[in-house]
Amino acid sequence: MNTKRARVIAGIIALTTCAGTAFAQGPDTSTPKSIGHALLMSTVFASTAMALLFIAYKLFDWATPRIDIQKELLNNNIAVAILTSAVILGVSLIVAVSIM
16 A cells, blocks of 8 residues: 555656646746736736635635624634634735746
């Protein structure tokens, strides 16, 4: 059983290494052609990120039905505030990395 697990792990490592090399050799599209293009892309990325963040927060709120987050925040519950901010920051980092 350990050899099968080792083969799977080796395959995953090889696949991620090859995929990273393939993506690194793609065309350079990181520089915008004009200021209008840069502003348009910034607006699109920002609105996409905000929509994904809103969806993730609503999923978190739906996944925790025993906690009324808005009521607890109005009652100055620091633990719920820290948990909610951790969820928002974590999703923000994931969205930022995926957009880049």
